[in-house]
Every structure is written in C-alpha cells, then in structure tokens.
Amino acid sequence: MSTPMTPEQEYQFYAQSENQEPQGAPRRRRNARLSMIVPVRFPPELLDEVRAQAHADDRSLSAWIRRAVEHELHQAA
Numbered sequence: 001m002s003t004p005m006t007p008e009q010e011y012q013f014y015a016q017s018e019n020q021e022p023q024g025a026p027r028r029r030r031n032a033r034l035s036m037i038v039p040v041r042f043p044p045e046l047l048d049e050v051r052a053q054a055h056a057d058d059r060s061l062s063a064w065i066r067r068a069v070e071h072e073l074h075q076a077a
Contacts, residue, residue, distance in 0.1 A: 007058060040065070 005013065013019050042050065054064035 050064065051061055054061045057064060059067070
C-alpha cells in the first residue's frame with residue numbers, strides 16, 4: 001500500500017501530459033441530483049475566508065458551501 005500524494009505532488013504528477021489520459025470506464029458524479037443553481041452573494045472579506053477554507057479542505061467552493069449548509073441543518077435538528 002502506498003501513501004497518498006499531497007496536493008502539491010498530485011499537481012506535479014498531473015502537470016505531466018502522459019499522466020492526463022483517462023483510465024477505466026467513465027463514472028457519473030455522485031450527486032447527479034444537484035440541479036438547481038442558487039445565486040448567493042457574500043461580502044468580499046467573507047468570500048475570501050470561505051475560499052481559503054475550501055482550499056484548505058481540498059474542496060471546491062460549491063462543495064464546501066453545500067457541506068456547511070448541511071452541517072447547519074443537522075445542528076438545528
């Protein structure tokens with residue numbers, strides 16, 4: 001078993017064209033049911049903090065916001 005790559009190692013690996021060939025059968029996204037776009041506005045300072053946290057968690061901005069909303073909903077229940 002090998003140790004997982006760091007984000008920097010992944011970047012270096014996939015920056016090489018020979019490592020950009022798709023492998024195996026295509027896979028559908030887990031959350032194919034995500035279909036509605038909800039525009040949300042944030043003050044610039046807050047958006048900077050959210051982006052930084054999403055990056056630190058190695059998530060997209062949208063995925064991080066969805067997870068935060070789900071967390072709040074479960075806390076309220």
